[in-house]
Ligand SMILES: [Zn+2]
């Protein structure tokens with residue numbers, strides 16, 4: 001992880017002494033071995049359990065290997081894993097992180113994702129992890145890319161190289177979740193590009209994981225995957241904190 005985030009983490013440990021960590025759902029001060037959420041609220045977290053789509057990881061009815069979305073839409077990425085469904089609780093947690101400055105909540109979510117996705121991450125054998133990029137104007141305004149924080153923590157846990165400047169956003173796009181599925185595709189056309197100069201040093205790497213916070217129809221990951229493949233990458237996988245409803 002970049003040195004700047006190490007400094008931020010050390011500062012946050014000192015901060016903890018004065019402002020102890022609170023449950024990100026109910027606000028109770030966490031105690032003992034609790035982390036992220038308290039022991040009551042952990043049961044309210046929308047972990048995806050049971051049968052899941054072998055392509056995108058959405059919950060399925062167990063009758064088919066793939067969800068209805070993946071049965072009707074070909075994806076460019078190879079496979080992906082998400083930890084949570086996108087319910088009201090997740091919506092609030094993500095909004096708190098993005099708009100209320102509670103970015104430290106990312107750490108527990110990312111570590112949970114890293115832990116639960118371990119079989120996938122080991123199987124994929126990716127040599128590089130990249131986040132879905134924010135447009136630079138948004139990054140300046142928010143100060144951080146939440147997908148970048150998740151990706152950085154996972155990269156650290158597994159000793160995989162992390163790069164948040166390989167794939168970049170060419171122009172601002174509308175929030176995907178506010179659009180219908182056709183609009184989502186058009187919204188992202190040519191939105192991303194790979195920094196070819198930077199890619200030069202990764203030419204020997206063939207497998208990359210793209211990280212996002214919310215996966216819906218998969219258009220964002222597919223657009224990133226298309227650009228990476230155009231640059232020379234062979235396999236693109238994704239990890240996401242949560243999955244919302246896409247085509248279905
Ligand atoms: Zn709680």
Ligand SMILES: [Zn+2]
Pocket residue numbers: 053054055056057058066067068069070071
């Ligand atoms: Zn699927």
